[in-house]
Amino acid sequence: MEKQNVTEFVFTGLFESEQTELLLFFLFLLCYVAVLMGNSIILLTICCSHLLEQPMYYFLCHLSLMDLCYTSTVAPQLIRNLAATRANISYKNCMTQLFTSHWLAGVEIFILVCMAFDRYVAIVKPLHYMMIMNRKRCHMLIAVAWGLGFWHSIAMLLMVLSLPFCGPNVIDHYMCDIKPLLRLVCKDIHVVSILVIANSGTVVVAIFTVLLVSYVLILYNLRTRSSAGRRKALSTCSSHMMVVVLFFVPCIYIYILPAGGKNKDKEISVFYTMIAPMLNPLIYTLRNKEMKIAMGKIWWQIPHSRLK
Numbered sequence: 006m007e008k009q010n011v012t013e014f015v016f017t018g019l020f021e022s023e024q025t026e027l028l029l030f031f032l033f034l035l036c037y038v039a040v041l042m043g044n045s046i047i048l049l050t051i052c053c054s055h056l057l058e059q060p061m062y063y064f065l066c067h068l069s070l071m072d073l074c075y076t077s078t079v080a081p082q083l084i085r086n087l088a089a090t091r092a093n094i095s096y097k098n099c100m101t102q103l104f105t106s107h108w109l110a111g112v113e114i115f116i117l118v119c120m121a122f123d124r125y126v127a128i129v130k131p132l133h134y135m136m137i138m139n140r141k142r143c144h145m146l147i148a149v150a151w152g153l154g155f156w157h158s159i160a161m162l163l164m165v166l167s168l169p170f171c172g173p174n175v176i177d178h179y180m181c182d183i184k185p186l187l188r189l190v191c192k193d194i195h196v197v198s199i200l201v202i203a204n205s206g207t208v209v210v211a212i213f214t215v216l217l218v219s220y221v222l223i224l225y226n227l228r229t230r231s232s233a234g235r236r237k238a239l240s241t242c243s244s245h246m247m248v249v250v251l252f253f254v255p256c257i258y259i260y261i262l263p264a265g266g267k268n269k270d271k272e273i274s275v276f277y278t279m280i281a282p283m284l285n286p287l288i289y290t291l292r293n294k295e296m297k298i299a300m301g302k303i304w305w306q307i308p309h310s311r312l313k
Contacts, residue, residue: 011170011189014099016092017177019083019271030087036279037080043286044069046300054299060138061127061241062296064120065289067147068248071116072282075109078102079278083179092179096170099181104162106180110256110277111154114212117249119146121219124245128238129226160204164197178271180278184259185270198263206261213253220246244288251281 019029047069056062082102086092094102126137161183171191178185183201187194223242227235255276290296 010172011096011174013093013095014174014176014181014189016086016094016179017175018086018092019179019275026087030084033080033084033087033279036283037076037084040072040076040080040279040282043283044073047286047289047296048073050296050300050303053303056295056299060123060143061120063140063143064116064123064147067150068113068116068120069286071109071113072285075106075113076278076282078106078109079180086179094181099186100162100166102181103165103183103186104158106182107161108154108158111157112150113154113252114209114256115150115153116147117245117252118212118216119143119150120245121216121249122146124238124242125219125223128223128230128242157204157208161201164200164204168192168194168197178274180274182270182274202261202263206257209253209256209260213249213257216249216253241293244293247288248281248285251284252277 018026048066051057051062051066051069057066079102082094123138127134130137165183165186168187168190169192170186170189173189175189176185177188183205187197187201190197220242223238227238230238255273258273259270290300
């Protein structure tokens with residue numbers, strides 16, 4: 006194995022422009038605060054209401070938790086680097102960020118699959134819904150999501166740990182991700198690039214295709230519903246599809262292309278690291294009557310309980 010000389014990495018940043026760094030610092034700080042507040046409100050609303058008993062909101066609760074955790078692996082480092090004179094990270098912290106971000110992102114992807122499955126059962130097999138989507142099965146699906154996310158991430162990490170970094174240490178990105186790291190490896194990366202595409206790119210494309218097919222089947226089965234039932238189901242499913250598209254399309258663009266190319270990876274990755282987690286709470290609350298009612302009850306009770 007070749008000698009490992011690199012002990013730290015230096016980020017180039019998002020746009021590599023000092024003039025925009027201050028503006029970006031405040032912009033991403035506001036985005037991160039919005040992610041924390043929006044997803045925390047959804048978590049508290051669901052956990053403190055009867056909605057947690059429903060599988061759809063049980064999965065939504067976990068999705069909000071993933072958004073909080075996943076963005077927190079990336080945003081603090083990005084915000085700190087925009088304010089620092091030197092945007093650096095140690096080799097160990099870089100590997101930790103790579104592993105954690107891919108683990109949490111993997112869990113989020115499989116939670117989106119769980120949510121699609123839940124809506125499919127609710128609309129296509131409504132009479133068997135409570136039997137199929139019982140609490141035990143919901144717990145099992147979440148456990149499977151964590152397990153699959155872990156195996157995806159550990160495979161990615163072991164792949165990177167076996168590679169030699171003995172030359173330049175400047176990462177053309179704002180976080181430690183697999184593709185910008187591969188560009189710094191001092192050996193041929195063609196085989197590794199294929200493995201990365203197989204581990205991330207093709208898997209994301211396959212899951213996205215399955216999700217699209219499930220929603221097509223849902224829309225097909227809605228033909229027999231009443232207009233009121235159709236509107237309610239369409240509202241819920243369209244919210245899910247918006248979230249799926251916001252997360253999957255940028256992921257597909259980044260991980261289906263080989264590591265050597267000059268792509269807009271770091272600009273596109275902002276969509277699933279910052280923008281999607283920030284918009285998810287708005288998508289699920291503004292288009293969901295039950296969530297708005299539950300939020301109104303809970304947040305109305307808090308000031309009144311203090312007055313008592």
